[in-house]
Amino acid sequence: MSHWIFSEEHQMFRKAVRSFLEKEVEPNIELWEKEGETPRSLYKRMGELGFLGIKFPEEYGGSGLDLIMEAVFTEELSRSGSGGVGAAIGAHTTIAMTNIWRYGNHEQKLKYLVPGIKGEAISALAVTEPGGGSDVANIKTTAKKDGDYYVLNGQKTFITNGVNADYVIVAAKTREKPTHRNISLFIVETNSEGYSVGKKLKKLGWRSSDTGELFFENVRVPKKNLIGTENEGFRYIMQNFQYERMTLALGCIGAAEKALELAIKYSKERIQFKKPLSEFQVLRHKMVDMAVDIEKARNITYRALYLYNSGKDCVTEATMAKVYASEMLNRVTDQAVQIHGGNGYMMEYSIQRLWRDARIQTIGGGTTQIMNEILTKQLGILSRPNKLQTQ
Amino acid sequence: MPYEPYFTEEHDQLRRVIRKFVEKEIVPFVDEWEEQGEFPRSVFIRMGELGFLGLHYPEEVGGQGGDYFSGIILAEELNKCGCGGLPMAIAVQTDMATPPIFKFGTKDQHERFLKPAIQGKKIAAIGITEPNNGSDVMGIQTRARREGNEWVINGTKTFITNGTRADFVTLVTRTSDDPGPKGISLFLVETDRLGFSVGKKLDKVGMRSSDTAELIFDNVRVPHENLLGEEGKGFYQIMWQLQGERMIGAAGAIGGAEYAYELALNYAQTREAFNQPIGNFQVIAHLLAEMKTEIEVCRELTYATAYRFSNGDVAPKEISMTKLAAAQMGHWVADRALQIFGGNGYMAEYPIERAWRDSRLPRIGGGTDEIMKEIISKQIGI
Numbered sequence: 001m002s003h004w005i006f007s008e009e010h011q012m013f014r015k016a017v018r019s020f021l022e023k024e025v026e027p028n029i030e031l032w033e034k035e036g037e038t039p040r041s042l043y044k045r046m047g048e049l050g051f052l053g054i055k056f057p058e059e060y061g062g063s064g065l066d067l068i069m070e071a072v073f074t075e076e077l078s079r080s081g082s083g084g085v086g087a088a089i090g091a092h093t094t095i096a097m098t099n100i101w102r103y104g105n106h107e108q109k110l111k112y113l114v115p116g117i118k119g120e121a122i123s124a125l126a127v128t129e130p131g132g133g134s135d136v137a138n139i140k141t142t143a144k145k146d147g148d149y150y151v152l153n154g155q156k157t158f159i160t161n162g163v164n165a166d167y168v169i170v171a172a173k174t175r176e177k178p179t180h181r182n183i184s185l186f187i188v189e190t191n192s193e194g195y196s197v198g199k200k201l202k203k204l205g206w207r208s209s210d211t212g213e214l215f216f217e218n219v220r221v222p223k224k225n226l227i228g229t230e231n232e233g234f235r236y237i238m239q240n241f242q243y244e245r246m247t248l249a250l251g252c253i254g255a256a257e258k259a260l261e262l263a264i265k266y267s268k269e270r271i272q273f274k275k276p277l278s279e280f281q282v283l284r285h286k287m288v289d290m291a292v293d294i295e296k297a298r299n300i301t302y303r304a305l306y307l308y309n310s311g312k313d314c315v316t317e318a319t320m321a322k323v324y325a326s327e328m329l330n331r332v333t334d335q336a337v338q339i340h341g342g343n344g345y346m347m348e349y350s351i352q353r354l355w356r357d358a359r360i361q362t363i364g365g366g367t368t369q370i371m372n373e374i375l376t377k378q379l380g381i382l383s384r385p386n387k388l389q390t391q
Numbered sequence: 392m393p394y395e396p397y398f399t400e401e402h403d404q405l406r407r408v409i410r411k412f413v414e415k416e417i418v419p420f421v422d423e424w425e426e427q428g429e430f431p432r433s434v435f436i437r438m439g440e441l442g443f444l445g446l447h448y449p450e451e452v453g454g455q456g457g458d459y460f461s462g463i464i465l466a467e468e469l470n471k472c473g474c475g476g477l478p479m480a481i482a483v484q485t486d487m488a489t490p491p492i493f494k495f496g497t498k499d500q501h502e503r504f505l506k507p508a509i510q511g512k513k514i515a516a517i518g519i520t521e522p523n524n525g526s527d528v529m530g531i532q533t534r535a536r537r538e539g540n541e542w543v544i545n546g547t548k549t550f551i552t553n554g555t556r557a558d559f560v561t562l563v564t565r566t567s568d569d570p571g572p573k574g575i576s577l578f579l580v581e582t583d584r585l586g587f588s589v590g591k592k593l594d595k596v597g598m599r600s601s602d603t604a605e606l607i608f609d610n611v612r613v614p615h616e617n618l619l620g621e622e623g624k625g626f627y628q629i630m631w632q633l634q635g636e637r638m639i640g641a642a643g644a645i646g647g648a649e650y651a652y653e654l655a656l657n658y659a660q661t662r663e664a665f666n667q668p669i670g671n672f673q674v675i676a677h678l679l680a681e682m683k684t685e686i687e688v689c690r691e692l693t694y695a696t697a698y699r700f701s702n703g704d705v706a707p708k709e710i711s712m713t714k715l716a717a718a719q720m721g722h723w724v725a726d727r728a729l730q731i732f733g734g735n736g737y738m739a740e741y742p743i744e745r746a747w748r749d750s751r752l753p754r755i756g757g758g759t760d761e762i763m764k765e766i767i768s769k770q771i772g773i
Contacts, residue, residue, distance in 0.1 A: 003695060004396065264773055284773050288764040291771050292712045299691035300684075310395075320684045375680035382676060383660035383668050 005068055005306050014072045021080040029082040032208035038088035047119025052093050056101055060109050061117040067309045071250050078254030081350060083357030084208030086251050091160035094247045096123035099169050099185060103228035103236050112167055112187055124161035126214055127171045134370045136237055137179050143172035152219040162212020163200050165190055171233050183233035187225040194219040205356030242314055245322035248365045249301040252325035256294045256332040259354045263287055263336040283339055290332045297325040316378045323371035326361035333358040397460050397694045405461055409468040421473040424600040430477050439511020444485050452501050453509040459701030463642045470646030473742055475749030476600030478643055483552045484508060486639040488515035488561045491632045495620030504559055504579050516557035518548040526762040529572055535564040544611045554604025555592050557582055563629050572626035577619035586611040597748030634705050637714035640757045641693045644721035648686045651746045655728035682724045689720045708770035715763035718753035725750040
């Protein structure tokens with residue numbers, strides 16, 4: 001019996017997604033890892049199958065389903081064993097396009113959401129800069145009004161899909177002050193003049209996802225590409241963080257399940273001292289610890305998801321889910337490598353990839369330390385202003 | 392605010408009532424009862440009067456007709472009273488010794504044992520563990536032999552909560568010499584029967600307000616009507632019982648951890664060092680955030696599993712995981728809380744050292760961490 005947040009339909013969808021991934025994704029992961037990107041053909045194929053528009057309205061080609069359905073997809077995508085593919089698809093659907101869906105207007109949805117949902121256009125969200133990650137309020141990229149255009153100047157980095165994106169949602173400052181009310185979001189087509197992609201960044205993991213450095217040099221963006229209201233961008237970004245954190249947590253759960261599955265499988269096949277590793281009690285208990293850790297992460301994440309899907313406040317729960325699940329994934333994949341012994345260190349075994357891929361999860365989407373900073377505020381831990389700071 | 396889908400407005404109301412009772416009638420006496428090694432029998436009677444001992448039992452046996460989550464509330468709130476002993480004693484009464492009577496007992500047994508237990512007029516104990524057998528239930532040696540319409544019981548049980556003063560024991564015995572699960576049967580044994588005696592009251596590291604004893608059965612004769620459920624089915628019955636025991640143990644651990652966290656938070660916000668509250672130091676603030684995260688993570692696991700349990704899905708994998716995770720979390724949180732208290736944390740004058748001692752037990756009682764892992768490893772197909 002599965003968790004109560006899932007209905008019969010969710011479960012059926014899970015089966016369909018899993019069978020697709022087993023056939024069309026899993027066999028190709030190694031190749032895509034080597035190529036350093038997820039091919040356009042996969043976006044196209046997922047678009048055809050309706051996987052890129054699960055939660056988006058039918059009038060734009062989406063399926064109009066709930067966020068729990070999308071969560072099932074996210075979990076399964078990660079469970080297929082490639083953090084990179086998960087990142088590439090997730091950055092497109094849940095991180096970038098979600099902004100257009102939530103805050104964009106009808107024309108923008110027609111122009112950008114529709115091809116995105118079909119998998120014909122790839123999108124990315126660009127917030128982080130060389131000078132700042134989680135400190136969103138201090139971004140340096142600017143957008144200055146000039147007639148019917150905004151002129152963008154600045155630099156972004158660590159942008160998932162940054163190399164291959166057809167359009168990028170860019171956060172830029174539209175005025176100097178006040179802080180938190182001076183950032184706006186723009187849809188920037190990547191064939192715009194003055195837009196360029198620096199080097200494709202080489203990474204420890206998530207290799208089947210391309211990560212780019214973006215440069216904006218007097219990029220003229222038409223006013224109609226401003227998302228929502230001017231200067232409200234900070235709020236939009238913060239609002240989306242809740243869903244992003246949950247999505248990342250779901251990805252961690254899927255990946256951890258895969259790592260445990262691989263560890264269990266290996267432990268049953270590998271014979272040492274005349275018996276399978278799984279018959280050694282310390283290893284068995286290690287795998288139990290992993291399983292329990294996964295269940296813990298799963299339940300807090302489902303709680304956050306349930307609250308979010310019902311339109312309730314979930315900042316605390318989503319943050320807890322993100323911090324717990326990402327730390328959990330690092331513990332689980334590390335132990336899974338341990339169970340694999342020397343083989344776990346060899347590129348021939350896929351557990352090393354899960355372990356490498358896991359490492360970004362306590363960093364991306366806000367580090368563990370940033371999550372804990374948020375929690376100290378959410379939980380009212382800091383009793384009064386820090387005297388040292390106010391002095 | 393209702394906590395969907397587990398708690399309704401009514402549950403919230405119940406929680407407030409229990410909280411008030413705990414603050415007025417338990418908290419002021421905890422230190423004294425810890426010192427004495429037990430709390431008065433009048434607490435059972437009072438809680439019986441208030442309906443707290445039968446929250447999730449139906450009205451026909453004298454219960455309140457509430458759902459399983461009303462029992463979870465009791466376990467959580469009692470564990471914030473300042474000790475783990477009393478809540479454990481009550482949990483034995485409500486969720487360990489009596490569920491098998493309700494589930495497998497006859498009408499007559501409901502009248503004689505369950506109803507007075509729910510009223511708080513009779514104290515119940517559950518007798519599984521023996522000096523040589525803990526989690527290895529199949530190996531127990533307490534023997535019941537049939538003689539006509541009676542059974543004669545011989546053996547020793549130990550670590551029995553409520554043992555020094557229980558009015559009856561839900562007892563696990565062996566009724567056949569054939570090894571294996573089929574030789575196990577349950578009995579309800581009144582403690583005023585000839586041949587029953589309390590060996591000694593056991594002294595413990597923690598849970599001191601709850602009495603723990605060794606029980607000796609020396610040719611204790613009980614009528615056949617005291618056989619609980621079917622002869623030879625005791626093993627399955629007790630395995631079922633253990634699921635509820637672990638479930639309520641997890642709920643208790645959540646309550647206990649919340650108590651320890653609140654103490655630590657309050658201390659961190661008021662204790663000053665280097666010119667500021669210690670809670671404003673980043674490592675302490677983050678530690679508190681991590682403690683609270685662990686609590687919430689285990690809470691969700693516990694509620695989700697309890698939800699299944701309350702819907703009749705007795706899932707040993709999830710229940711064992713829940714018990715293991717909550718018990719480990721409870722002790723970890725208490726330990727970190729003690730750390731935040733610094734030297735004061737080590738002093739009996741501050742309540743955290745007791746929380747630390749008391750929180751150690753859930754990792755052993757109801758099946759050790761290691762036993763939980765053995766169960767889970769089979770359930771997940773390792």
